[in-house]
Amino acid sequence: MSSNHTDTLLGAIMTVPPIESSRNVILLFLIPILYLAGRLWLAGEKNKGYHRLPLPPGPKGFPILGNALQLPVKAPWLQFRKWAAIHGDVYYLRMLGQHVIVLNSFEAGYDLLHKRGAIYSDRPGMSLVRDHGGWKFSVVTDPYGEDFHLKRRFINQSLNPSATKKQLGLLLENIRLFVRSAHEDPSKIQAYTRMYTGANAMMMTYGHQVKSEDDEWVKNADDAASTLEASGTIGAHSIDMWPVLGKLPFFIWGQQFVEEMERMSKATYLATTVPYNIVKQQFFDGTALPSMATSLIEENLTSDNSVANEECINGSLAITYIAGADTTVASIETFIIAMIVHPEIQREAQGAIDDLLQGERLPTFDDRESLPYVEAILKEVVRWRPVVPGGIPHRSIEDDEYKGKFIPKGSMMIFNTIAMMYNTTDFPDPENFFPRRFLNFDGTSYTLRTDIRNPEEIGFGFGRRICPGRHFALSWLWVTIATFLAVFEISAELDADGNTVLPDLEYDAGFISHPKPFKCRLRLRPEMAAAFSSADGAQ
Numbered sequence: 001m002s003s004n005h006t007d008t009l010l011g012a013i014m015t016v017p018p019i020e021s022s023r024n025v026i027l028l029f030l031i032p033i034l035y036l037a038g039r040l041w042l043a044g045e046k047n048k049g050y051h052r053l054p055l056p057p058g059p060k061g062f063p064i065l066g067n068a069l070q071l072p073v074k075a076p077w078l079q080f081r082k083w084a085a086i087h088g089d090v091y092y093l094r095m096l097g098q099h100v101i102v103l104n105s106f107e108a109g110y111d112l113l114h115k116r117g118a119i120y121s122d123r124p125g126m127s128l129v130r131d132h133g134g135w136k137f138s139v140v141t142d143p144y145g146e147d148f149h150l151k152r153r154f155i156n157q158s159l160n161p162s163a164t165k166k167q168l169g170l171l172l173e174n175i176r177l178f179v180r181s182a183h184e185d186p187s188k189i190q191a192y193t194r195m196y197t198g199a200n201a202m203m204m205t206y207g208h209q210v211k212s213e214d215d216e217w218v219k220n221a222d223d224a225a226s227t228l229e230a231s232g233t234i235g236a237h238s239i240d241m242w243p244v245l246g247k248l249p250f251f252i253w254g255q256q257f258v259e260e261m262e263r264m265s266k267a268t269y270l271a272t273t274v275p276y277n278i279v280k281q282q283f284f285d286g287t288a289l290p291s292m293a294t295s296l297i298e299e300n301l302t303s304d305n306s307v308a309n310e311e312c313i314n315g316s317l318a319i320t321y322i323a324g325a326d327t328t329v330a331s332i333e334t335f336i337i338a339m340i341v342h343p344e345i346q347r348e349a350q351g352a353i354d355d356l357l358q359g360e361r362l363p364t365f366d367d368r369e370s371l372p373y374v375e376a377i378l379k380e381v382v383r384w385r386p387v388v389p390g391g392i393p394h395r396s397i398e399d400d401e402y403k404g405k406f407i408p409k410g411s412m413m414i415f416n417t418i419a420m421m422y423n424t425t426d427f428p429d430p431e432n433f434f435p436r437r438f439l440n441f442d443g444t445s446y447t448l449r450t451d452i453r454n455p456e457e458i459g460f461g462f463g464r465r466i467c468p469g470r471h472f473a474l475s476w477l478w479v480t481i482a483t484f485l486a487v488f489e490i491s492a493e494l495d496a497d498g499n500t501v502l503p504d505l506e507y508d509a510g511f512i513s514h515p516k517p518f519k520c521r522l523r524l525r526p527e528m529a530a531a532f533s534s535a536d537g538a539q
């Protein structure tokens, strides 16, 4: 996740490839053969069980290619959303012979991916990056199987709700440093957001302290993530669809492809094995700080001092940073932008914070339940600009039926997060950033509504694949929002003539949805000046 907003692993999964000419030639021969093979297979399967049911409705496609050419390369979820208006909450696409089911309502996502998680928790094949680019370490790309279960267990041990509580002191310490840095140089707000978000993850996973914006561990992890974007093909390359093609020499895809794959292998090694080996050495030297790495090494230590399940440990550590950094950074940036654009919301929230803190101290996690307005802003940040607008596809491993329609085994299941977040029944006037949709107001104070859909149940995915970092991410987001609101008046940057420069509300169309670069002004609020200068870390 580099600062120029390249996508992470999550981001690259569904990127549709720029089709190179050499690949076109190969596809020209392959597609008809595979199409015929698919038709034969389908014919053989006909009349078995659910096959008698119709497929869900969907847009009519072209022979062989199906709907592939109807999807834009950038932000395909916007087209998914348009089709939802015509074909309903669950519809069907065919892409080069691949069944694709698009889920556009929370109910459909929950009914299938959560309630029937036993058959909807696989991922589409990602042979290119897994088998040839070193990304096998990442649970995000793992098929539903043994490694997936082990890595999820390793990650959950450090990120479940009670383990996350043990990290709150670290988050509190880092937010105090974050606001101090931001106050000194607001022009670097985006760099600091990335640095302190990375600092949390690196300390929690490896016990590694990030002290500057160009920390090498962070840089290596960001580089690894950016190689996925460069490949432009995760999950959609011909090698992903037909892994046997990976046995052909890579130069047939062009020299640039060869170089990018080499860069990817090198970068994944630097982002995984290198930090792991350093911490392992520190563990045996007795110099390692306690972290997820030291707990896992200790737990898997054998009598001859080797470490069992080492590949899964190494992979679980690396993905915890890589999957968590870019996503959380994007949410914090959305918060700042929303506050620039809506000073009236900012003032309302600050009023609620001031009522509680009386200017005497900065917020702590103990205040969370007493600050429903801050909670409502957090929910609206998650909803208004969902970080992963097109979701991350699951894959079904059995034939199934849903509301009288057939869902074939092997279907790519896309949960269209943006459609769910902009559903006008759940969230009227969805384009509007409006935290009060989550609040009751009795004339003097706010309470959180319990009769409205919670966007946190959508934005982090579904079922057995649900984001394991969500508690950690939400804690960091909450303390960042509460502290920034308490301490700063956030406003737009001024140009040379003194005119305000509003941030662009159109985000980059990458799979991880990021705002474009922006600047802001941060004025220390007089109400909090004393509390700000006396706060120097966790209280």
Ligand code: HEM
Pocket: 139, 140, 141, 152, 155, 159, 201, 319, 320, 321, 323, 324, 325, 327, 328, 331, 387, 388, 391, 392, 393, 394, 459, 460, 461, 462, 463, 464, 465, 466, 467, 468, 469, 470, 472, 473
């Ligand atoms: C605002 C911040 C975040 C958002 C919006 C987010 C969103 C998501 C989503 C949508 C998924 C896919 C779920 C699915 O397939 O059903 C996911 C998976 C994942 N997330 Fe997050 N995430 C965030 C932060 C984090 C953090 C902080 C961590 C780690 C510390 C993390 C670690 C992961 C991992 C390891 C997976 C892969 C799970 C799997 O494939 O089984 N995420 N996240």
